[in-house]
Amino acid sequence: MMEQLKSRYSFSVLLAGVQWLFFLFTNTVMVPLSIGHALGLAPGEIAGSMQRSFILTGILCIVQLIWGHRYALMDGPAGVWWGLVLSICASAPAMGLSLGSVAASLTSGFVLSSILVIILTLCGFLKVLQRIFTPIVMGVYLLLLTFQLANTFFKGMIGYDQTGKWDLSLAGLSLFIIVVVAIIHIKGKGKFGQFSLLSGIVVGWIAYAILFGGGESARSVAEGANGVWHWFPWGTPQLEPGIILVGLIAGLVNMTNTLTSLIAASKMYQRETTEKQYRRSFLFTNFFSILGGCLGLIPFGTFASSIGFLENTKVLRRAALFAGSVMFILVGVFPSLSGWLAQLPLSVGNAVLFAAYLQMFGTAIRTFQGAVFNPKTIYRVALPVLIGISIMNIPSSAFTEFPPLLTPILSNGLVIGVVMVIILENFVRWDKYETKIPQKEMNSAAESAVKEKVATATSVN
Template identity: 40%
Template sequence: MSKLSTSTTIFASLQWLFFIFANTLVVPLSVGTAFHLSPAVIAVTLRTSFIFIGIACALQGMYGHRFSLMEGHSGLWWGLILSLCSAAASSGMSYTRVGGALVTGIFFAGVVAVIIGGFNLIPLLQKLFTPMVMSVYLFLLSIELILIFFKGMLQFTSNGSMDLPVSLFSLALVIMTSVISIKGKGMISNFAVLIGIIVGWIFYSFFFGTNQQVSTTGGFTLTLFPWGKPNLEIGIVLTAFITGLLNLTNNISSVKAAEGLYGYSISKKNFRSSFIITGLLSMVSTVFGLVPNCPYASSLGLLESTRILERKPLIIGGLLFAVMGLVGPLVSFFTTLPVTVGNAVLFVAYMQLFGTAVKSMKSQQFNSKTIFRFAMPLLFGVSIMNLSPAVFSSFPMLIQPLISNGLIMGLILSIILEMSVKWEGFEEVGEATR
């Protein structure tokens, strides 16, 4: 990799800052609302999240896997937490009871991650998460993220119909960012995401006005265990613990996919360090009411589109993000970024992740029998993604978050198929499925 110029480093760092911000903002706000926390506590949680995520990105870039991969709030954890809060509302269980059990499960999952990294147990995980499982995971993750950001870039009225002016504006922003990414030359193409966010933000404010700020200019008094104090609500603790183990697939898949992009493998020491950092951060996050972290495989979409692989901009961008969390008025200003604009630009960036998933299948050939090892878990997961969570309301509340999550269920099915079937015996040379 050639050394970046000062100007390129500055713009690339700002691009990472906006990328991290757009991926982080909604998570603490939505979780705080789901737990019915006070506006003051949500504001402090938001600032803590900025500081926490920024430091996490810098730590992984300097001492962990040392790739340009954002360390952010896990989508898997985020979905589970929101699902459990929704289930609690219908079952009568208190939010503090649910939150305290989540804290316990997350903490134990973090301890296991540290043990796995500290005692070099990663090979055991890799036996479960084979290349085929990782490919299924990347496809499911890219589909889930695209669905999330597609819905997020649209605006809906109070009666559920589409707000055409805002939605068409988002579509135009998607087209503009895509054209810049594809047709742009040199630095213009490399900074398509940054350009898309800034231009989209300016024109959205001109046509539709600015969003209301989240006030973060008050005191910065931390509230410990805002979700609830740790408890042993066994069902939720177990569900959280299993989710924590599945979340470790992010550490494996993200790093392995990055190795393919960078063209070299990281050392065992760095691989182990990435697990230890993620585990320790997960344990600490429970104290402050933050969604646990993981390396973002979706960062590969940004790397593919910008082609700037050096980790220095990520480290600088992460540290700037942490500093931003310390300045209340600055956080308040950045919360005026329209959610539809952020989602529209990320929709373009994450399309590259689908390309990474396709590349992971290059060496695979299928016939009429072996296609099941890939198609069954993938299509099963996508099918669940397109079902309403209400469909699973007849199941026990404690397992609803698991079975209603298409990514988790597709991943579990893929692991089961890889462990229980000797697919090599069904391979027919020269008869690959078209």
């Protein structure tokens, strides 16, 4: 009997690990690919950076599981840095810099910002950050992150291209995948419901192959690699003051991302995150960011989007992420595995992630529980959220008149929204505007409700 239980447990963990593998891959593969093209790197260099990214992401997840924050959360290429690097590359001509100079300066920015975060962590800055990061700030952050991710994955799942057109056939398939994931998640009995995302990937991949054959997929990393490990592949580090300054700001913003992830995870696991867990998490993430910067990778961060994944799958076991991370390392080590996994249609992966991140919207809403909202206090949430979303929907070309070095920050709706809510929470006494119901009125209302229920029950009988 015990052997059967162990066998079932092992198989369940393995399936959950495969589900984590696809989550890790889908959230990682486009980062080195898009940055490599933005910097004009050769295909072999891009392939090598993708493999390094897979391997280091898998190792960092395992390190965090065992010695770091000890939650089943993905640590990988930080989204804040991803958007920042692409924005800086696009602004390079306006700054009078070549892509080679930008790449070399970014390497310095990666390393110096990570060193700054390590110093701040060791000096006790986390306590200041925790006081600043109230439930309202965290809720606004999660809402904006949900909108940003949903917008990105929605465009991917409908085949939206640069011409402003979308593929109706892909959109229809993506809608079908979302329905499949939702039905399995809601109606699935037992552990079957925990594998809704994996089921969506399998069903969607098969349906895509039947309807469209091969073609639209992530670019294979199995071809053209010129070797994996290269020290400073982006050139000798340079010190461009503007890029360094923006990088330091991005490092601080990335700290808030990790803090949000750990606070949300502590609620899911129903245990308090200790100061040691916070500190170890930041230290490991930024040590790997320094290593990654020297290897041509953007800094790492804890993915708040992992919360949506956990909410959807309900698989909180750390063993599942451990298994998925080991598989992900193997994918990076063996290019043939990378090539196979890269055949996953991007529209299928985007549709599944879109469905997963719907759960994060609920997590964001729940963080506002207990707050009192009225026509005055609603500004503390509505203003930063709506301004952040508005900036997200403005084309990057609209920011060309801004100072080039400020463009990456000012054009980032997530950053602007979070900065705005932090300012509002720390400089406005919202409790003065909260309309609170006196205790006598609350008791009177409760007594009236009870009497009404008794009267209703009596009339029915």
